Amino acid sequence: MDLTLSDPLWKRGTSTVGLLVTHVDRRLNVMSAEWSYFVAKDPMMVAVLIHESNWTAERVAHVDEFTLTFCSQSQAHIADFCGSFSAHDLDKGSSDALQFLESDSVSVPWIPGGVMALECTTHQRVALPHYTMVIGNVVGVHGKQESPPPLVKHDAMFALGERVPRSSVVVGTHWPDEGILIGAVASPEVSSDKPYDVSLIDEENSLLHQTSAEANEYGDLEIAIRLPEEVASRVRRVCVSRDGLEPGFASVSKQRNRRH
Ligand SMILES: Cc1cc2nc3c(=O)[nH]c(=O)nc-3n(C[C@H](O)[C@H](O)[C@H](O)COP(=O)(O)O)c2cc1C
Structure with missing residues (x-):
């Protein structure tokens, strides 16, 4: 059944x-919030x-400081x-399961044991339907490398699963006046000294031009290829391969036609 x-x-x-963790009206409180993000x-x-139904929401106008622990899987x-x-x-703070430690820069304590705990001052409150989004300046952090x-x-x-293996190159092109620009990504597991092999192909799948290029600092390919107009006008496809991964293909004709 389709999603609706x-x-x-x-x-x-x-x-x-x-x-x-908030401390309002002399009450310390902890609320779980899966909708917590770096922004x-x-x-x-x-x-x-x-959410507006929460105790924390009723006092949100007075939440000027808070701490936020991103939980570890043991929590x-x-x-x-x-x-x-x-x-x-x-009084959730009465539970022995919760430990509170004094913050350095805010008056609200933080909860240890997570991926990290952030000390925050409120930057902005954004009213949304049934929710208030509290945006905080991060002024302190507790955690280990x-x-x-x-x-x-x-x-x-859940706990995190396995790192996702990637078996193919993905490539895209753009054709401004300077020549054909090619960008590609490949599996980060490929060693950084392995080059990308680039082939430019015509309508009949014949090879027009071939070159190799080093990955940039992020492991991606980013090159511009300038060709004589008689060769450039025949390029229809780009194929990029790297170290035995499944090659990636992209069309160039659409972008080129769009310009004329
Ligand atoms: C794992 C988990 C994640 C939750 N995430 C959110 C959330 O992101 N925002 C929210 O408003 N309530 C969320 N809730 C529900 C509140 O934590 C819950 O209503 C809580 O009782 C509110 O506490 P308070 O009334 O003391 O403020 C979550 C609950 C759980 C169990």
């Missing part, structure tokens, strides 16, 4: 579960979405607890 807009589409995505790098910011029981009970009903693996929400809570 009435399906819970968000459950098909993934995110790292967050533990949002800017420099200055660094995070956003947390809080699923804590995320479950802090997301199953409300401060309306329970060798951080534990994250707790991933994907409807249920």
Whole structure:
């Protein structure tokens, strides 16, 4: 059956579960928030979405500082607890399962044991239908370079799976006046000194031009090839291969025609 807009589409995505710690009206509270994301790098910011039914939402106008722990997979029981009970009903901080440590830059404590814990000051509150998005300036961090693996929400809570193997090259082209631009990506497992092999092919699949190029600092291919017009006008396809991976193909005619 096909998906519809009435399906819970968000459950098909993934995110790292967050533990949002606030201290409002002299009450310390922890709320689980799977909708916790980094939203800017420099200055660094995070956003947390809080449903209007939550105790935290009722006080969100007074949340000027908070901490956010991105959970590790060993914290699923804590995320479950802090997301199953409300401060309306329970003092969640009374549980021995939760440990609080003093922050350096904000007055709200942080919870250890996660991938990292962030100290934040509120940058902006964005009102959305039934949710408030609180955007925080990240002013401090606690965590280790060798951080534990994250707790991933994907409807249920999961540990991360295997790294995805990639077996093929993917290539695209563009044809501005300077010549044909070619960009390609390949498996990051390929060693950085392996070049990309590029073939330009005509309508009959005959080879018109062949070259090799080194990967850039990200392991990708980015080159511009200038050809005499009589050769350039016959190029229809580009094939890029690398170190035994399945080659990638792209058409060039469409982009070229669009310009004329
Ligand atoms: C794993 C998990 C993730 C959750 N993520 C969110 C979320 O991103 N936003 C939200 O508003 N509620 C989320 N919830 C529900 C709240 O954590 C829950 O309603 C909680 O009781 C609110 O606490 P409070 O009323 O003390 O603020 C989540 C619950 C669980 C178990």
